[in-house]
Amino acid sequence: MEMRISVPNRIDLAGGTTDIYPLYLFMDGGCTVNVGITVDSAVEFKTWEKPAIRIVSRDLGETLETPDLAHLPTEGPLGLIGRTVRAVPPETGLEILTHNQAPPGSGLGASSALLVALVTGLLKLRSESIEPGKVVDLAAAVECAAIQVPTGKQDHIAAFYGGTSSIEFGYRGFSRTELCLEVDGRKRLEEMMILSYTGEGRFSGMNNWDVTKGFIDKQAQIREKLVTIRDVARDLTRALRLHKWDEVPRLVDQEWTIRRALAPGISTPRIDRIMAAATAAGAAANKVCGAGGGGCMVTLVSNGRRSVVERAISEAGGEILPFRIDSEGLKCSHA
Numbered sequence: 001m002e003m004r005i006s007v008p009n010r011i012d013l014a015g016g017t018t019d020i021y022p023l024y025l026f027m028d029g030g031c032t033v034n035v036g037i038t039v040d041s042a043v044e045f046k047t048w049e050k051p052a053i054r055i056v057s058r059d060l061g062e063t064l065e066t067p068d069l070a071h072l073p074t075e076g077p078l079g080l081i082g083r084t085v086r087a088v089p090p091e092t093g094l095e096i097l098t099h100n101q102a103p104p105g106s107g108l109g110a111s112s113a114l115l116v117a118l119v120t121g122l123l124k125l126r127s128e129s130i131e132p133g134k135v136v137d138l139a140a141a142v143e144c145a146a147i148q149v150p151t152g153k154q155d156h157i158a159a160f161y162g163g164t165s166s167i168e169f170g171y172r173g174f175s176r177t178e179l180c181l182e183v184d185g186r187k188r189l190e191e192m193m194i195l196s197y198t199g200e201g202r203f204s205g206m207n208n209w210d211v212t213k214g215f216i217d218k219q220a221q222i223r224e225k226l227v228t229i230r231d232v233a234r235d236l237t238r239a240l241r242l243h244k245w246d247e248v249p250r251l252v253d254q255e256w257t258i259r260r261a262l263a264p265g266i267s268t269p270r271i272d273r274i275m276a277a278a279t280a281a282g283a284a285a286n287k288v289c290g291a292g293g294g295g296c297m298v299t300l301v302s303n304g305r306r307s308v309v310e311r312a313i314s315e316a317g318g319e320i321l322p323f324r325i326d327s328e329g330l331k332c333s334h335a
Contacts, residue, residue: 001045001046001047001125001334001335002044002045002046002047002334002335003044003045003121003124003125003332003333003334003335004042004043004044004045004332004333004334004335005042005043005045005117005118005120005121005330005331005332006040006041006042006043006117006330006331007040007041007042007113007114007116007117007159007160007162007329007330007331008036008037008038008039008040008113008158008159008162008326008328008329009036009037009039009040009041009101009102009106009108009109009110009113009158009159010034010035010036010037010108010109010113010154010155010158010159011034011035011037011108011193011195011289011296011298011323012032012033012034012109012154012289012290013033013034013035013233013236013248013252013255013287013298014032014033014229014232014233014236014251014252014255015030015031015032015033015154015167015229015230015232015233015236015255016032016152016154016229016259016290016291017152017208017211017212017226017229017259017262017291018030018031018032018152018169018226018229018230018233019032019152019153019154019167019169019174020150020151020152020208020212021150021152021153021169022150023150023212023215023226024169024170025170025171026215026216027215027223027226027227027230029168029169029170029230030168030169030170030230031166031167031168031169031230031231031233031234031237032152032154032165032166032167032169032233033164033165033166033167033179033233033236033237033240034154034155034158034164034165034167035158035163035164035165035189035193035325036158036159036161036162036163036164036165036325036326036327036329037108037195037323037324037325037326038323038324038325038326039101039102039108039110039195039321039323040101040113040326041098041099041100041101041102041110041113041114041116041117041159042098042099042117043096043097043098043099043114043117043118043121044096044097044098045094045095045096045121045122045125046094046095046097047090047092047093047094047095047125048092048093048094048095049093050093051067051093052065052066052067052093053065053066053067053069053072053085053090053093053094053095053096054094054095054096055072055078055081055082055085055095055096055098056095056096056097056098057077057078057081057098057099058097058098058099059098059099059100059101059104060077060078062077062078064078069085069086069089072085072086074086074146079146080111080114080115080142080143080146081096081098081114081118083142083145083146084115084118084119084122084139084142085118085122087119087138087141087142088119088122088123088126088138089122090122090125090126091125091126092125094125096118098114098118100113100114102296103197103201103296104201105200105201105294105295106197106201106289106290106295106296107288107289107290107291107292107294107295107296108289108290108295108296109154109155109156109158109159109290111143112139112140112143112151112155112156112159113155113156113158113159115139115142115143115156116135116136116139116156116159116160116330117159117330118139119135119138119139119142120135120330120332121332123135124332132157132160132161133173133174135156135160136153136156136157136160136174137153137173139156140152140153140156149208149209149212150208150209150212151208152208153169153174154167157174157176159329159330160329160330161176161178161329161330162325162326162327162328162329162330163178163179163180163181163325163326163327163329164178164179164180164186164189164240164325165177165178165179166179166233166234166236166237166240166241177237179237179240179241180240180325185240185243186325186327188243188245189240189248189325190324190325191303191306192245192248192249192300192301192302193298193299193300194278194283194298194299194300194301194306194309194310194313194320195289195296195297195298195299195320195321195322195323196274196296196297196299196313196314196318196319196320196321197295197296197318197319197321198268198270198271198274198288198294198295198296198297198317198318199270199317199318199319200268200270200271200293200294200295201294201295208291210263211226211262211263214262214263222262222263225258225259225261225262226262228258229255229258229259232251232254232255232258233255235247235251236248236251236252236255239251248300249284249285249300249302250284250285252285252287252298252300253284253285253286253287253300255287256285256286256287256288259287259288259292260288260292265292265293266288266291266292266293267288267292268293268294270294270317271288271294271297273316273317274297274313274316274317274318275297275299276316277312277313277315277316278299278309278312278313278316280312281305281308281309281311281312281313282301282302282305282308282309283299283300283301283305283309283312284300284301284302285299285300286298286299286300296321297318299313
């Protein structure tokens with residue numbers, strides 16, 4: 001049997017960090033707004049008679065094979081995959097091939113997306129039910145165990161559903177509302193966004209943990225900023241629902257202004273330089289994707305400024321990454 005599962009990565013526009021459990025319980029609910037994009041993470045599964053597990057990471061250039069699940073790694077380049085296979089053990093020999101389109105440390109949620117694809121495929125092979133909440137919870141739990149700090153769930157949700165999502169987090173877990181359902185709305189939002197890679201990869205877990213710990217330690221400024229970031233995400237939800245397009249860049253800019261003051265290292269001199277170039281060329285807003293410290297950034301532009309702003313970003317050292325909004329979410333095909 002051969003099966004391929006692909007899922008979108010995401011651009012987060014507002015509310016990141018407020019999706020981390022149990023942080024959102026401490027702040028009376030979290031909210032994030034993100035967009036699934038056609039930068040994919042994919043996993044191919046091939047069952048075989050050989051009683052062994054073989055893992056191949058195409059983007060990392062790593063391969064391993066073991067006859068025993070107990071020997072699968074839980075650390076190192078293939079540790080995340082090894083942990084997941086241990087958590088959802090296959091009932092037959094299996095070859096797993098993985099690939100992330102995003103550059104390493106992109107801030108686009110690629111690792112989380114890959115886990116969603118991997119968990120879904122492993123559950124399917126076991127003929128277990130594929131429920132969104134079950135897949136998201138399991139993928140997030142494995143990731144949390146691997147990185148050893150609390151992790152959010154917005155990346156996993158975006159991978160499963162795609163589209164433009166407003167996601168509320170609370171006592172009952174998460175609830176998702178899809179925005180920009182109409183083709184014209186998706187096209188308008190798509191035309192506003194430029195995605196670029198800053199050339200600096202990063203590990204998001206420590207930035208998120210610094211902020212989470214600051215909230216738990218009752219640091220007033222961090223608490224106030226995170227609550228405001230959540231409220232900006234709710235304001236952005238309303239703006240997108242009502243197609244108030246002029247409000248979108250203002251709110252994304254507001255979110256980034258607050259976020260960069262949350263903890264040291266969320267922005268870097270290189271990021272600041274690329275953002276300054278984009279703004280000078282006419283960009284309406286810039287924001288780093290994910291927890292900051294490097295990775296990709298999203299730039300919002302008005303009509304007629306896109307090509308000029310893209311050129312400015314490239315000249316400042318950023319790499320433009322073409323994409324479209326992925327409205328399908330998780331896709332499964334069989335050979």
